[in-house]
Amino acid sequence: MTDRYDNLILTPAQDDASMPPEIAAELERVSESRRRFLQLSGLGALGAIVAGCQGPQMTVAPQPKRTPEVTPGVAYWYASTCTACSAQCGSLLKVRDGRPIKAEGNDLHPMNKGGLCARGQAFVLDLYDPERAKSPLLDGKASDWAGLDKEVIAALQKAKIVRLVSGTQSGPTTLSVIDEFCKKYDARHLVHDAMPLSAIARAHGQTHGLAALPRYRFDLARVIVSFGADFMGSWLSPVEFARQWAEGRKLAEFTPARHVQLEAAMSLTGASADTRLRLPESERGVALVALANAVARKLGKAEPFDAAAPKAVAGVDLESLAGQLAREKGKSLVVAGGNNLHEQLVVNQINMLLENYGQTLDLAHASQQKQGDPEAMEKLLAELESGAVDVLILWGVNPAYDHARGADFAKAIAKARLSVALADRLDETASLCKVVATDLHSLESWNDFEPHKGLFSLAQPAIRPLHGGRQAQESLLVWAGAPRIVWHGNEPEIVGKASGRALKPYREIIKEFWTANLLRGESFEAAVERGYVDRRQAGGTPAGRSVAREAGTQAQQQAGKGFELCLYESVALGDGRQANNAWLQELADPLSKVTWDNYAALSPAGLASLGAAQGDVLTLTAKVNGRDVSLELPAVVQPGMADNAVAVAVGYGRTKACRIAKANSANGVIGANAYPLLAHDTLVSVTLANTGKKAVLARTQEHDSQEGRPLAREVSLAEFVKDPRSVSKVDYPTGTMWAGHAYKGHRWGMVIDLNACNGCSGCIVSCQAENNVAVVGKTEVATRREMAWLRLDRYYSDDKPKDQGAVADNPSVSFQPVMCQHCENAPCETVCPVLATTHSSEGLNQQTYNRCVGTRYCANNCPYKVRRFNWFNYKYDDPSLNLVLNPDVTIRTRGIMEKCSMCVQRIREGKLAAANDGRKLADREIKTACEQSCPTQAIVFGDLNDKSSEASKLAASGRNYVVLGELNVKPAVQYLAKVRNNGDVPPAKS
């Protein structure tokens, strides 16, 4: 039989007819029944399975012993103080289920009045940072507090030279703790700020006998002249100053303040100035002296300084500027950036001539927001290097990273007999210290502050400590001999010699101090609820002494060669302490729109002179105070810079406690550390060279021109005075073929005042925090897949005719926040095949995530390009960061389109609160996240059906317009044109 089957290889050519018929039939029958059996049993099983499907069991596990004041699902708000930078703005923390998920500005606080910047908004994410230290550490190994305290106290008792370095600390209770510690061990306390403003304090010490920074009042100034001080970006107290600046620009009486900025690099503040002039760093002193002399002349006084250079500075009409200042004597303000003592003395002289002290400069309530002393830090470094220091305590500072001689610091820390870090993570400095007495995060701590003399604010914890940290002040008190509690389960044990004081947690110590010194009969709880205590009284600013002529001569001595360096703190990262914060790394710089990187910004001419283009990697070499420094940075074109200036942001190049760098950089480090280039009082000249390498810049905006379209509109003050309604006149047809929507109840709309928006991007991070907007990472941003619902468009414009291709030397900069415009005739609504996007009965364009199938036709059709698609499941890489998510907003997964919802969860919450209370909704009761956070109150949300609402009034103000109105989509979002006070305008009517 075998030979008959041997040839039974079925090829296509062979058909069953060639097989012996009885074998073919047998084969057929057998395979048929086998096949059928398998098919039928498979189908039967499938039928049974489908019929039996059901979901998994879910569990509800309520707290066994309920916290009586807390109802699950209700948000509780705690007043606190933000410590993302040293400005100490008042904040409110929204706590859900025992953890803070959102920060907002405290609207009652007199400093920031409800505004909060990008870094303050992102601060809540740092709390859940998985890189926080989980326990105290001794020699790099987890330790317990008892062992650690024993070691530290033993070292302190033997020590002769003890140094305590902290960041700016202003709170009276904190200072009393530092005092107690220092007295006990004869220790010296130093303050370290990465970017100090000590020269301003020293200058005032010389002129007014008070070595402090004044409290600035930009809102009382009719003319503001800033020589490179980025007072709305990162200088001293940006949120406070931005609000003051915006208040001064009110247009009601057609007399807004005038703001002139003279700077070498393009800053956020400069971009919003009425007049911005390019002034190289090396000429700042010269210009200041010339201005001082010009102002004196206009006021009929003797010139205070000898001008080494000709009176005029190229391109700057100082005479006219002096005239404007002199006309507003007592109502003007001159400030200067940098940290040069002589320049600051000249600034003081100008302000004294203009009689601004006691008006726009207030020394009675001096600012305590920056107390860093670079000279003291230099002395400390010398002491450390000589091996003289026995115990070094570093509290909340990172000099191994953010000091100009950070590398020297890093080596010198080991020379201290005992180095102690009071830090909440193993950053560059803490990882070198023998002892890490893990500190709590600010949001877990009790603290007090005094940002201005007489204005006190509190911070209270919003969550129990997540990890095994201990409040730094408690550590200091324990080491100073206070008794402390050690918990054994639920049983406390009091350890340490009784020092005559009762054992207390730090909260009690603050309460006692405040009750004794500040509260004047008010309860501590009431002060905590409000967040601050204002004890400022009208006070005199001391009379000033004229500045020596010599100061003017010294101020003019800065000589530059090659490129002049401008080091600055970026809006996103500041001094770099939040470098591990993904929200901030992904926040596009308002001017360059670069994310996840720092760079060397140069003017187009400057870059061309190097034969380089944007994205080319440059080497920067400089000799800074005798040290050779070299860095590599990608080049970015920044129109408006002085041609010999190069601007670099500090805060990048972190090597420790920056785990997000691994997935978002070429070599595991985001950007380059520019701190070695910091020379506080001298100009640094750098040499730049093109390496020929190319870097990928992840930018969110690559087109800089409005192409002649009226997108971010601007009018000059003269035009505005002539016809206040000129902006709102439309020249396009407004008829429509659509029937429209009937809004019987509310009709939500928004008005954004471009005259107030300064591009700070606080709104973007606020939106991200509120709406669970994902972080996509550098590669995705570079692929143009950014996720921020709100983008800040930045345009350059000039008066040159369109056909002249090259960018102007000093273009005008405009910002425009753009989010979903919630169009009446929304192009996205008509093209969704599954009706995932529809129009609500209150005027919003609503996106229903569970219906969306990811066609992306809506994004294609949107003329404003405000829709964002989830190309992947953008999860946080560490699940502990999920604690920051807002439970009231759905998490979107891969394949879903999302966009600004006008914070519908806040709208519904507001309406519900009013309905539950049985009252009508008040105007401005509902605030969108972006609106709430804006330091200048540029965004106003409201009911357009209510003619008395602020949004309705602004929408009819005459300065209002819509973007791309000719498309007839009828957006619910309107903009108010910016008014630049840059022409010749008559003096203010006062």
Added chain:
Amino acid sequence: MNWRLFTVIFLATFGLSFSALASLGDFHLLGNHQDYQPQQPIAYSHALHAGQLGIACEYCHSGAGESRHASVPSLSTCMNCHEQVKGSTAAGQAEIQKIAQMHAANEPVRWVRVHNLPDFVYFNHSAHVNKKVACQTCHGNVQDMAVVKQFSDLSMGWCVNCHRTQNAQDPKLNAPLDCDACHR
């Protein structure tokens, strides 16, 4: 391939298993958990507490009028009474002892969740409670249930239908029918 036989066998298998499961009282389309009545770790009877003893719903489910969650009560609420009331039957005493022990040990009771909505749905109890919607409207006569059962199907159609009919009856009610009221 005998298509007729194929169809018959397939439908028979499917139909038999379908009706078998349906007759067990445990069958619904995917996502619909009406009549779900799982066994709970503690044999708590609403029929006794809410029915016989007349305890108000919001005494235990105190979040209903203030928050989006009505919330399942904590053991401390149980111990308000059961600190003293130790039970009259052996079964009752055993259950009360269980909760007393868990309360002392600070251990939560892991109740099996009966009413659940998908993550993309936002439902707010306080909005309904403050408009005087009775608990029984959606949850059925819980005061008669020894073991809690899901009375309504909690589907979107069921919610929207009620909003529509109530709006028709009371024009001032304004129960939302916008997508973004629940899908945000």
